[in-house]
Amino acid sequence: MDGLRPAALNATDTPFLSQLAGEGFTYDHAVATFPALTRANAATLATGHHPGHTGIFGNRLWHHELGHIDTADVEDVRRFRDVGAMSQATIEERLSRLGHSTVVIGNGSAGCTYLLNPGSDAGHGARIASVATDSEVHRSVPPNVMTGLEDLGPRPASDDEALEWAVAAGVVSITTNAPDLLIFWSGQPDTAHHHTGLTSAASTEALRRVDQAVRTLHAAVLDTGRECNLILTADHGFCATIESLELTETLNEIADRAGLPPNGFVPTFNGGVIFGYFEPGTALPLRASVASQIVEQPWAGPVFCADAYCPADAFPLSLAVGGDSPFTPDLIITMRADPADQAGPTDPPARALHARASGTQAYSGVHGTVHPADMRIPLILHGPAFKPRTRCAAPAGPADIAATAYKLVTGALLDDADGRVLTESLHDGGSALPAVERRIDRGDASVTLSRIEDRCYLLGGVSANRISTSATVSQIRTVP
Ligand SMILES: [Zn+2]
Missing domain, CATH: 3.40.720.10 (Alkaline Phosphatase, subunit A)
Structure with a gap:
């Protein structure tokens, strides 16, 4: 469903x-x-x-x-x-x-x-x-x-x-x-x-x-x-949308500041999460510069970055994404959700920011963040x-x-x-094996993983600071 x-x-x-x-x-x-x-x-x-x-x-x-x-x-x-x-x-x-x-x-x-x-x-x-x-x-x-x-x-x-x-x-x-x-x-x-x-x-x-x-x-x-x-x-x-942000220009400016050529960094917008892709051959320092700037954006929640150039305040992608698919995005940028209700799904629902390409539709409900309410x-x-x-x-x-x-x-x-x-x-099965939880902190964000034997589950993650709501991207702020 x-x-x-x-x-x-x-x-x-x-x-x-x-x-x-x-x-x-x-x-x-x-x-x-x-x-x-x-x-x-x-x-x-x-x-x-x-x-x-x-x-x-x-x-x-x-x-x-x-x-x-x-x-x-x-x-x-x-x-x-x-x-x-x-x-x-x-x-x-x-x-x-x-x-x-x-x-x-x-x-x-x-x-x-x-x-x-x-x-x-x-x-x-x-x-x-x-x-x-x-x-x-x-x-x-x-x-x-x-x-x-x-x-x-x-x-x-x-x-x-x-x-x-x-x-x-x-x-x-x-x-x-x-x-x-x-x-x-x-x-x-x-x-x-x-x-x-x-x-x-x-x-x-x-x-x-x-x-x-x-x-x-x-x-x-x-x-x-x-x-x-x-x-x-x-x-x-699901989360309730706090505000829907058109972020195409913002991300283009970030890539430009890092010294990338036009279209050297391609974002795709998925509501509560943005995938970022570098043109093959992009130098690691340029990639790292884009990642570092994105982590600092007040609209960004936990950011997952390819391990080879992951900044100290982002999460290595391998923590959240196993496997060796060549189609894994270089950056997985989750949108910021309100840190309240960290325990999980609640009523009233948790709230999050929605990301979209310029000129596309805003939505009242959003998912794709790493907040437990979405996960x-x-x-x-x-x-x-x-x-x-x-x-x-x-x-x-x-x-x-x-x-x-x-x-x-x-x-x-x-x-x-x-x-x-x-x-x-299962009717004829034993009881559940013990799960071991592990919390990882990076910058103002944390994610929690749970492990049963060799299977790992990402339970959720949040940024510690709240979001101040506003009308434009430039006015979005985080409030301790
Ligand atoms: Zn949906």
Whole structure:
């Protein structure tokens, strides 16, 4: 459920999800893979690999040969895969090769649905997209399911109505094909949160629709007489936007002051986080100068910088991003969030600054910062495979969900994945291994990591100083 905050679950708006949380195995400290962006987490959920391996860091990326990449666009993702990104097989593709039936039903962007299983292009698992504006619709859908989809009539013209069409498509898939694994991606409540804020009437309505969607899909499985093991989660949390800042010029000025040629430093804007890329061959001192200037910006939260030239008040990128992907940005600049509510998702929601390119749209809700409110996600495992009525304090995330889903269907381990099987959640599993937390301070910022055996989770990070709100970038200040 895209952008579903754990704190948004309540008996009034999400009665079914709350019931699942009470009956099932619930993680209280589950976190998104960093960065807390949709397509980064979609790729991780699909493969069990973090962005440091998939190369899918977020929604708007840059590559020195391809230029700008919008991962909402299937053709952009295909071009990116052609140069080596997202080379890992998805769990759907692996399961399909083993003879299991799988289906992805996406109610988000076409690129998001595609990233959940690119293998569907080659016939490995079905892919169904509900958003009518997508040119990419259905791939590898079995004929009897296709007939059922045609009976649903045309997909609705508006993205907003597409959720109910997607749910109906899910019911068709369940009742006619009984897939071994169904991944359902809801574009709500993310869309409502971005456009209208976290506590708007539209957001509350979106939560109710999401709750009904899960209830309907769950009931459809039980109606077939089969068992239903359901894993409910989200790709990221959310913050309320304090202010939306156009930062293209500011970043150009910084690169210019460092002595870089025009376009020597390319930023891509992802709401709560900016990715920075240097032209290949840029000298390390010039890179270091850009990084140092950015860390000092009052709008910048924790900044992650390539280890080779990381300033003392930034965080080495290797702390937050493992792997050896050549597509890892040189700088990951998170936007500053209010340091209050460091414990995690709360109501009222935490607040953060929103970054955008000049001339683009401002949003009322933002995510992508490293604040715990963005990193924390719901994670509920419900059904006969899981321990009932248990709350767990261990960290867990989307890579683990992939490994666990694969284990549930095949009984085997997802070899070489970054995720771990969530053994402690399984009916026949032991208790959770102890997690070891570590806080790292740099400048006025800190990040907290948690480790279980050899798996590392970035729980969140904050800058110590508050933000003074204002109308223009030059007036943004930090206040101790
Ligand atoms: Zn979003």
